[in-house]
Amino acid sequence: xxxxxxxxxxxxxxxxxxxxxxxxxxxxxxxxxxxxxxxxxxxxxxxxxxxxxxxxxxxxxxxxxxxxxxxxxxxxxxxxxxxxxxxxxxxxxxxxxxxxxxxxxxxxxxxxxxxxxxxxxxxxxxxxxxxxxxxxxxxxxxxxxxxxxxxxxxxxxxxxxxxxxxxxxxxxxxxxxxxxxxxxxxxxxxxxxxxxxxxxxxxxxxxxxxxxxxxxxxxxxxxxxxxxxxxxxxxxxxxxxxxxxxxxxxxxxxxxxxxxxxxxxxxxxxxxxxxxxxxxxxxxxxxxxxxxxxxxxxxxxxxxxxxxxxxxxxxxxxxxxxxxxxxxxxxxxxxxxxxxxxxxxxxxxxxxxxxxxxxxxxxxxxxxxxxxxxxxxxxxxxxxxxxxxxxxxxxxxxxxxxxxxxxxxxxxxxxxxxxxxxxxxxxxxxxxxxxxxxxxxxxxxxxxxxxxxxxxxxxxxxxxxxxxxxxxxxxxxxxxx
Amino acid sequence: xxxxxxxxxxxxxxxxxxxxxxxxxxxxxxxxxxxxxxxxxxxxxxxxxxxxxxxxxxxxxxxxxxxxxxxxxxxxxxxxxxxxxxxxxxxxxxxxxxxxxxxxxxxxxxxxxxxxxxxxxxxxxxxxxxxxxxxxxxxxxxxxxxxxxxxxxxxxxxxxxxxxxxxxxxxxxxxxxxxxxxxxxxxxxxxxxxxxxxxxxxxxxxxxxxxxxxxxxxxxxxxxxxxxxxxxxxxxxxxxxxxxxxxxxxxxxxxxxxxxxxxxxxxxxxxxxxxxxxxxxxxxxxxxxxxxxxxxxxxxxxxxxxxxxxxxxxxxxxxxxxxxxxxxxxxxxxxxxxxxxxxxxxxxxxxxxxxxxxxxxxxxxxxxxxxxxxxxxxxxxxxxxxxxxxxxxxxxxxxxxxxxxxxxxxxxxxxxxxxxxxxxxxxxxxxxxxxxxxxxxxxxxxxxxxxxxxxxxxxxxxxxxxxxxxxxxxxxxxxxx
Numbered sequence: 001x002x003x004x005x006x007x008x009x010x011x012x013x014x015x016x017x018x019x020x021x022x023x024x025x026x027x028x029x030x031x032x033x034x035x036x037x038x039x040x041x042x043x044x045x046x047x048x049x050x051x052x053x054x055x056x057x058x059x060x061x062x063x064x065x066x067x068x069x070x071x072x073x074x075x076x077x078x079x080x081x082x083x084x085x086x087x088x089x090x091x092x093x094x095x096x097x098x099x100x101x102x103x104x105x106x107x108x109x110x111x112x113x114x115x116x117x118x119x120x121x122x123x124x125x126x127x128x129x130x131x132x133x134x135x136x137x138x139x140x141x142x143x144x145x146x147x148x149x150x151x152x153x154x155x156x157x158x159x160x161x162x163x164x165x166x167x168x169x170x171x172x173x174x175x176x177x178x179x180x181x182x183x184x185x186x187x188x189x190x191x192x193x194x195x196x197x198x199x200x201x202x203x204x205x206x207x208x209x210x211x212x213x214x215x216x217x218x219x220x221x222x223x224x225x226x227x228x229x230x231x232x233x234x235x236x237x238x239x240x241x242x243x244x245x246x247x248x249x250x251x252x253x254x255x256x257x258x259x260x261x262x263x264x265x266x267x268x269x270x271x272x273x274x275x276x277x278x279x280x281x282x283x284x285x286x287x288x289x290x291x292x293x294x295x296x297x298x299x300x301x302x303x304x305x306x307x308x309x310x311x312x313x314x315x316x317x318x319x320x321x322x323x324x325x326x327x328x329x330x331x332x333x334x335x336x337x338x339x340x341x342x343x344x345x346x347x348x349x350x351x352x353x354x355x356x357x358x359x360x361x362x363x364x365x366x367x368x369x370x371x372x373x374x375x376x377x378x379x380x381x382x383x384x385x386x387x388x389x390x391x392x393x394x395x396x397x398x399x400x401x402x403x404x405x406x407x408x409x410x411x412x413x414x415x416x417x418x419x420x421x422x423x424x425x426x427x428x429x430x431x432x433x434x435x436x437x438x439x440x441x442x443x444x445x446x447x448x449x450x451x452x453x454x455x456x457x458x459x460x461x462x463x464x465x466x467x468x469x470x471x472x473x474x475x476x477x478x479x480x481x
Numbered sequence: 482x483x484x485x486x487x488x489x490x491x492x493x494x495x496x497x498x499x500x501x502x503x504x505x506x507x508x509x510x511x512x513x514x515x516x517x518x519x520x521x522x523x524x525x526x527x528x529x530x531x532x533x534x535x536x537x538x539x540x541x542x543x544x545x546x547x548x549x550x551x552x553x554x555x556x557x558x559x560x561x562x563x564x565x566x567x568x569x570x571x572x573x574x575x576x577x578x579x580x581x582x583x584x585x586x587x588x589x590x591x592x593x594x595x596x597x598x599x600x601x602x603x604x605x606x607x608x609x610x611x612x613x614x615x616x617x618x619x620x621x622x623x624x625x626x627x628x629x630x631x632x633x634x635x636x637x638x639x640x641x642x643x644x645x646x647x648x649x650x651x652x653x654x655x656x657x658x659x660x661x662x663x664x665x666x667x668x669x670x671x672x673x674x675x676x677x678x679x680x681x682x683x684x685x686x687x688x689x690x691x692x693x694x695x696x697x698x699x700x701x702x703x704x705x706x707x708x709x710x711x712x713x714x715x716x717x718x719x720x721x722x723x724x725x726x727x728x729x730x731x732x733x734x735x736x737x738x739x740x741x742x743x744x745x746x747x748x749x750x751x752x753x754x755x756x757x758x759x760x761x762x763x764x765x766x767x768x769x770x771x772x773x774x775x776x777x778x779x780x781x782x783x784x785x786x787x788x789x790x791x792x793x794x795x796x797x798x799x800x801x802x803x804x805x806x807x808x809x810x811x812x813x814x815x816x817x818x819x820x821x822x823x824x825x826x827x828x829x830x831x832x833x834x835x836x837x838x839x840x841x842x843x844x845x846x847x848x849x850x851x852x853x854x855x856x857x858x859x860x861x862x863x864x865x866x867x868x869x870x871x872x873x874x875x876x877x878x879x880x881x882x883x884x885x886x887x888x889x890x891x892x893x894x895x896x897x898x899x900x901x902x903x904x905x906x907x908x909x910x911x912x913x914x915x916x917x918x919x920x921x922x923x924x925x926x927x928x929x930x931x932x933x934x935x936x937x938x939x940x941x942x943x944x945x946x947x948x949x950x951x952x953x954x955x956x957x958x959x960x961x962x
Contacts, residue, residue: 053503064511306655
């Protein structure tokens, strides 16, 4: 490509005067309407980090624009994605089976978001289960009988998740056109999906003549960062032959990032057996800007068997030979951006040690904040086990009704007064705009979530946030006296 | 946000020495592996333009990272998207119903790719049709009877497209878990979907007890840029009450860009009645880099009724009041990038006139190339009507068997010798790497597609491409003598 020509062509489209006007509009019309996710005072949802190397990666990706729907469209895009996904799998200490070099034909792919990853996986799971059932019935693919029976069988399929699973679980089942059942969680189980609760749902499905085909387990739920009980659940899934065919997916969208730090890698050992796929979002906590949702599968043929519809205009000798990867058959989108580039830039710039340091710092800040909350047990109580940087707590009812005398009980119970107070204080804090936090409801209990884990997070900000919440709480309690 | 802090944090992650090493690797390891879509010698597939304003938009979007899954997450992202989509609808002269201000509650949304847009639309169409059928049966939403019947009804649904429709039509039906039937096209109809051919498919569905619920019509097919016969097809869809409920989608991924030019806007009049949705990719021909796939619907409730699953942690007073748009319910992804920004930058920089000029230039280059092909009717013959910058032709069999004496017939017929020659020459041209073109097969005829429509395209390149193809053809014919 001739760079001088490009310069000329671009100059005819945009000159310095034009740009000055656009920049002014960005400053005066856009910036005031942004929610500042990169501010150290942003402590809502989960973080969505951005860093300089990542911005450069995005810019280069745009410059190299090539909608890499197959290998031939831009070999470097595909090849680097394969290499980078193997790096990421290794950095997260994921079991060998999720690498492109594995015996199980595993591999990773960059998806737009966890929602896309999970919808993709649910479709792949549906296709795999239907095919197994129809082949077991002796039907032959491509026949009219196969097609008719396929949709009858599909009508009985059920995807499963817990009531704490991200909404993408239910949305994925909806997109795939199948039923969905959720496993109830409870505060006394720390909002974790348990084996016995799952068994109840599976048995109910069996009783209703339905076929569970997919389950999403979560490592770090959206509400409280709880971790489903993997070992217990996997044991339940071994109890009946039909249950052994359920596609097990691990959604580690946020907390999966912690796996870069050695002390958390023991968790990944759970995924070595009995798990079909795993996703996490580097664009949450791992310093790469949105979007960089990485999805790993144990057997890539599960994806390509479900999603490959290759028309003539996409046929080429390289793809036909099976020697190259065409990532369009690993996801819903056909075209794709060169997102491996920004992951590469971030890994190269921060190094694995820099990434570990970032994760450890965030977890430390979370521990500090949880400690501050505990120190004011007159005002607040922790609702679920704090972890991975997140603290989930509520404002105590001044009557102290929620927890018996002195609020010393370990068990948080529903309390409408505390719920109203917590919601009111949370909304007041956000309205004032000094910090930004999220409130939610778990098992009927209204809670505040605080997490400070972006690139600019520091202890002074988390301490200030605590002061803001205390001040607002005292003010509201005073008014109510 | 404190910019100095950000600078410090970033500097700790990347210094000039690090960057020099990364840049060297980009130059030596990445660039040689890229397919240069921006080169003026790139004439394959359809273009995937990138321009400076667009690159800046992508960079700012990354800098402002906010996974805008609802309005509150970053109001500017959502509000600008609504404004920009209305601008785009107006620029393309789409009927009023597709704007956010319309009486039908229409509106536009930026999707990742046409594949995502079409999968989303097919799911929405499925949900709308099933609901209509179940409510007509007197069933009540939320009951077990409704759920059971829902999946029985769904098992009979069929999505329809032509055999020239982009593969995303079939993939969308597959993702949605429904059947798919395609309408055959023929060279004698210029590969356009016709009313009579569609009627045959619809009647066959009726006969088989199946329920067509969605059809994708194409304005500019992937193979030959043919345009389905909208008026004729819409008339057929009026013939039976059940057919009137079919969701009609227009896929104008590539050719839709031509609607910015006044002389093509008459085509958009076809979409005023009887069309539910329309998508086009600004990232193909309209100077915005991938991804900027714009989708417009006549009634946004069709999307949100299908896709809205709002959990507690996403509830907020703004969304609850219905006064703001939450685009997550308009697509499969939850999080979204701030893509309206790059569209805005491009529209501001080029102006509508600059965009019109780009489209007209590309169409002119296409006319020039088609003229060159016609001028060598001893070697080549045009296979489908050239248009929107694309020329589809094949190499004549030296025996002249394909077209009677002198090759003067208008009708192209299948010819294995011509097929082999065309394929061989196309592959040889690509192997040599001076230009990059695509070959494909239409109605059994192997063809070469040439299109030169990126930002750097110029007449001298298209003339050179023709010379390269002529030279290679003569060389191959010589060898075969």
